[in-house]
Amino acid sequence: MKTVTSRDNPFYKELKALAASSQARRKAGRTLLDGVHLCQSWLDLRGAPAHCIVSEEALHNPEVADIVERCEALRAHVTVLPDALFGALSQVEHGVNLLFLVETPAPGQPAAMTVSAVLLDGVQDPGNVGSILRSAGAAGITQVFCSPGTAFCWSPKVLRAAMGAHFVLEIFENVDLGALIEQSNIPVLAMSGYAQQKLYEVDLRGPVAWLLGHEGQGVGPELMAMATHQVVIPHGGQVESLNVAAAAAICFFEQLRQQGS
Missing domain, CATH: 3.40.1280.10 (SPOUT methyltransferase, trefoil knot domain)
Structure with a gap:
């Protein structure tokens, strides 16, 4: 687990771009999952994220702490942000200040449809x-x-x-x-x-x-x-x-x- 405190940090700038722009998300092939439900679902169905981002205050939330612990057990990167920096990333009002950075799945297109x-x-x-x-x-x-x-x-x-x-x-x-x-x-x-x-x-x-x-x-x-x-x-x-x-x-x-x- 590491902490980022500067708005000029390159990783934080990347997160801000992904949070603000569909074009940036398409170009990078990455997106952000916001909140406990989506992050838990990703862990359950897809495994470790590329990166787990959490605010300092959210670490005291038991659900968030459990997700962070699961990420660390899977050797996923975990970064803690001050609450003020995290607030510029999330589009959820009154959220729990938890994000996953994940690679956007890009399956190869089948030649024809065979199932519904x-x-x-x-x-x-x-x-x-x-x-x-x-x-x-x-x-x-x-x-x-x-x-x-x-x-x-x-x-x-x-x-x-x-x-x-x-x-x-x-x-x-x-x-x-x-x-x-x-x-x-x-x-x-x-x-x-x-x-x-x-x-x-x-x-x-x-x-x-x-x-x-x-x-x-x-x-x-x-x-x-x-x-x-x-x-x-x-x-x-x-x-x-x-x-x-x-x-x-x-x-x-x-x-x-x-x-x-």
């Missing part, structure tokens, strides 16, 4: 992307493919919304979804408020790819034309449509229901 997957076509809101990842992980879906223009999955807001789902998923970013669909043999279901076929009329007992689009514009027309089915979730009332994350959750768990889980 999620395709995100320009979903821009980090909260929506995180919620979709969380629902996918909970429903047993293991692969997520994101087009260019989709929110960066390893940003702090997406990580917080997904609540650890990242660590049980294979996430592929900057994917040519059209090429992926062409190479795959599983049905592709595109969600559309204008579709005639209802979700509950589709056979979901086998693998499918769920195609979800931009919050305002929906799935792009070229990808929509490639879908095996265009489906709608029937709903009552005067609300025009469902939020994309809410719609995704309904779809994933309807599939789970049909599979008898």
Whole structure:
């Protein structure tokens, strides 16, 4: 365990850049996990982080102290910061002042989809992307493919919304979804408020790819034309449509229901 007290320390400057910029996170291939839940989940599912960062005050928190002890047992680097320096890194109000620096997983993209997957076509809101990842992980879906223009999955807001789902998923970013669909043999279901076929009329007992689009514009027309089915979730009332994350959750768990889980 070592202590950093200067804002001019090169490691601290690196942390500030990663905390503030998605571009810096993409370029470095690294990101920050903020808080006890995400850090515990990483330890449980992925093992040691590249670095554990904690504030002086947080060392007195029993949950944080336990995580620091686990990191040291795994021979991970641990750095302590004064509370004032740590405050410039965290985006969580009233947090516990614990961060993990981790390498962003970058799995090699498979040539084709063979299991149920999620395709995100320009979903821009980090909260929506995180919620979709969380629902996918909970429903047993293991692969997520994101087009260019989709929110960066390893940003702090997406990580917080997904609540650890990242660590049980294979996430592929900057994917040519059209090429992926062409190479795959599983049905592709595109969600559309204008579709005639209802979700509950589709056979979901086998693998499918769920195609979800931009919050305002929906799935792009070229990808929509490639879908095996265009489906709608029937709903009552005067609300025009469902939020994309809410719609995704309904779809994933309807599939789970049909599979008898």
